[in-house]
Amino acid sequence: MVPHVPGYTGAMAEPETPDGTCPECDGTGWVLVAEDGVELVRRCACAEARLRRRHLEASGIPRRYRHCTLENFELWDPENPTLRRAHRIVREFVDLYPEVDKGILFMGPVGTGKTHLAVAALRELIEAKGVRGRFADFTSLVLEIQMTFDGPGTAREILEPLVGAEVLVLDELGAGKVTPWVMDLLYFLVNSRYLQNRVTLFTTNFLDTPPEGMESLADRVSTRIRSRLYEMCRRVELRGSDYRRRRLAHRAERGQG
């Protein structure tokens, strides 16, 4: 019997013996603790850590981005204040969560670190705060939804876990070609999260006031969706050059081309 199960403790320790059994709880996942003279049953840190690891694996963060953290996000260009600002805002967001009223909309050109920062935030929320978070890539999502047209799975089944996720990262908003039918479903996703006040982080290459001849975010995803994002997210614009190119140039310099 479990008389009292408090929420997450914040502990991430994994006290495991070589045979894999936790000495704290003997592998049961529960420990007895005395608090103000009262004995309580608590979830053991090992069970907590296991649960968070499972959440991380289930989050859908792509392999390529699993390494991304706030610690390894470099403020590499001192001439570019947007890096420092974005990093600071994400740090504050993670520290304050769940006491935040908005998500973040990262905007900017390719390779400026938008996905890195969004994943770093999601990872930290899952690992340090036990959040059930999900990552979805806009283009893959659109393709998946389109395939439901002639497949057995319904679009709703694909969207449900994303609608219900405590925190969602929707990467590359507005990328690729989207039919009106799929756009309606994306509207359903964004609007459902909007109505439920759920925290969402978006990244996009499209700006609100793009240079002459380029499409704006509203052009790409409809004004209905863009309008909701104003209320759902704090806007964080990243400027500057492509970190991928810079990394390549550095490797070439060191002969690791």
Ligand SMILES: Nc1ncnc2c1ncn2[C@@H]1O[C@H](COP(=O)(O)OP(=O)(O)OP(=O)(O)O)[C@@H](O)[C@H]1O
């Ligand atoms: N400031 C940084 N410090 C460390 N790594 C970085 C930084 N910026 C980007 N990177 C790395 O460079 C690669 C590209 O960054 P990322 O994918 O986040 O860019 P992006 O802004 O999302 O680009 P796109 O618009 O093409 O999606 C990733 O591997 C990321 O980890």
Ligand SMILES: [Mg+2]
């Ligand atoms: Mg990206």
Ligand SMILES: [Zn+2]
């Ligand atoms: Zn244990």
